[in-house]
Amino acid sequence: MLMDAARLTRSLAHYSSFARTRRIPLLSDRLKQPMTDDETFLAEFEGCRWPLSRWHHRDHIKLAYLYLCRYSFGEALSRIRDGIKAHNAAHQLPDSSTSGFHETMTHAWLCLVQFAIAEYGPSANADDFYENHPELSQQKTLRFFYSKERFMSPEAKTRFCEPDLTPFPIGRGCKGKDSQTETPAGGSGET
Numbered sequence: 001m002l003m004d005a006a007r008l009t010r011s012l013a014h015y016s017s018f019a020r021t022r023r024i025p026l027l028s029d030r031l032k033q034p035m036t037d038d039e040t041f042l043a044e045f046e047g048c049r050w051p052l053s054r055w056h057h058r059d060h061i062k063l064a065y066l067y068l069c070r071y072s073f074g075e076a077l078s079r080i081r082d083g084i085k086a087h088n089a090a091h092q093l094p095d096s097s098t099s100g101f102h103e104t105m106t107h108a109w110l111c112l113v114q115f116a117i118a119e120y121g122p123s124a125n126a127d128d129f130y131e132n133h134p135e136l137s138q139q140k141t142l143r144f145f146y147s148k149e150r151f152m153s154p155e156a157k158t159r160f161c162e163p164d165l166t167p168f169p170i171g172r173g174c175k176g177k178d179s180q181t182e183t184p185a186g187g188s189g190e191t
Helices: 005-021 027-031 038-046 057-070 073-090 103-120 126-132 139-144 154-158
Strands: none
Touching: 038 057, 038 073, 057 073, 057 103, 057 126, 073 103, 103 126, 103 139, 103 154
């Protein structure tokens, strides 16, 4: 969704005010799990071997970052969608109205990770990216963009719903949803 300059400024101010309040990730975020190098993490995830006990929000953000650095937005979205569904199935996680894969959540986080990459550039690795962007460490961040009613709707679980509170920020190199399938947010985009 493209927006005019005034709406973009308001959106960025709203998002940035939250980001400033969380300069340092919670210590508990850093102690939850040991660091894993990017290639090992991807191989384990794509092979559906990443332990369920270590599959947390941090890993979703790392996965989004790694795919966006390698592929176009559309390809990254397709890979993360298929990967999460396969991972859940391999670990026999039920897909119901309250659990399992959530299309809007996945798409929304991909948009925010793409914005962070476009604005601040890539990091040395996925763990560094996560540590450098504490605003992405809070699952509550999506509340700035979505009402509870919209986000928890059956429609939002099965197909992407645009935010109803404020649009996603569009940073340098981000041209909105229509062009997200054409250019990667970072990296070479080569497979």
